[in-house]
Amino acid sequence: MSSPAETPRTLGLGALLTVAGLTALSLVMPSATGLHAELSKPINLLTQTINYSLAIENSRGGLAVIVDLRPTDDRNKNPVPDGAVIVPEQSDSPEWEKLTPLLKSLEGTPVYIIFPPSGDHPAYSKLRSLGLDLWSVEMPR
Amino acid sequence: METETPTSQSRAWMPLVIRLITGGLLLYSGWLKLGDLNNFANTLDTMQLPVLSTNPALLVLFAESFPWFELGLGALLLSGLAARPAALVAGALFLTFTLLLVTLRLQGFKGECGCLGPLLSSRIGWLHVGLDALVAVACFRMVFETTQKLKQTPTLKQ
Numbered sequence: 432m433s434s435p436a437e438t439p440r441t442l443g444l445g446a447l448l449t450v451a452g453l454t455a456l457s458l459v460m461p462s463a464t465g466l467h468a469e470l471s472k473p474i475n476l477l478t479q480t481i482n483y484s485l486a487i488e489n490s491r492g493g494l495a496v497i498v499d500l501r502p503t504d505d506r507n508k509n510p511v512p513d514g515a516v517i518v519p520e521q522s523d524s525p526e527w528e529k530l531t532p533l534l535k536s537l538e539g540t541p542v543y544i545i546f547p548p549s550g551d552h553p554a555y556s557k558l559r560s561l562g563l564d565l566w567s568v569e570m571p572r
Numbered sequence: 573m574e575t576e577t578p579t580s581q582s583r584a585w586m587p588l589v590i591r592l593i594t595g596g597l598l599l600y601s602g603w604l605k606l607g608d609l610n611n612f613a614n615t616l617d618t619m620q621l622p623v624l625s626t627n628p629a630l631l632v633l634f635a636e637s638f639p640w641f642e643l644g645l646g647a648l649l650l651s652g653l654a655a656r657p658a659a660l661v662a663g664a665l666f667l668t669f670t671l672l673l674v675t676l677r678l679q680g681f682k683g684e685c686g687c688l689g690p691l692l693s694s695r696i697g698w699l700h701v702g703l704d705a706l707v708a709v710a711c712f713r714m715v716f717e718t719t720q721k722l723k724q725t726p727t728l729k730q
Contacts, residue, residue: 442715466609
């Protein structure tokens with residue numbers, strides 16, 4: 432009689448039990464140990480901030496690029512003088528195919544981000560993934 | 573009855589080496605992630621992974637649980653308990669890593685890998701992909717070879 436461990440079926444079952452056991456362990460341990468993760472809030476993540484006027488000045492001088500993540504209404508009410516880069520809200524938008532090489536070419540150039548007044552912009556994570564020198568613009572109140 | 577060739581005898585230590593290396597790698601990787609869970613969560617966030625990227629709560633749960641999964645799997649491999657199922661799971665895990673890194677690399681992702689902390693803190697490159705693929709292949713090979721070996725051993729009669 433052959434050992435049960437020899438059949439692929441029992442090996443597969445063993446693997447499933449292993450996954451189940453490890454999943455249970457991994458779900459219990461964070462509470463048991465008190466080791467928890469926390470996501471940085473996107474707006475607070477950027478430690479580099481810049482004044483709005485200086486951001487406009489640097490953008491005009493060709494020293495930096497401004498990316499405006501505000502909603503369309505806010506952008507229309509208070510547009511960035513001389514314009515800013517507008518990115519699609521959806522991270523899987525086909526427009527990103529054209530925008531990504533352009534944004535990647537900004538490596539080494541400061542990129543100033545105007546955040547929405549509240550909430551998050553889905554494209555922000557996408558921007559962070561490009562490894563750019565990101566700055567948060569402090570808007571005048 | 574089949575006899576063991578010198579080649580198969582000389583390779584008898586391979587499963588043990590694969591187990592020790594993979595187990596050690598998983599333990600080290602899990603331990604590093606536990607040391608800075610927030611960094612791991614943020615690294616996952618920048619990767620914009622399907623499902624997780626649109627669900628922060630799930631992403632955080634995954635980030636704080638996954639290192640324990642790695643530690644447990646590493647411990648199983650090192651101890652030899654359920655070694656073959658554990659190696660199969662490890663192979664599937666490293667294969668998933670490989671596919672994920674290839675996808676991110678092709679998408680032009682420039683963030684950090686986040687897999688082995690300071691040891692591989694550079695941005696995702698083909699080296700990471702190659703290492704993960706190598707470990708996956710080694711694990712599957714170990715499972716396959718030990719299965720073959722078990723089939724070749726004389727059967728027990730009750």
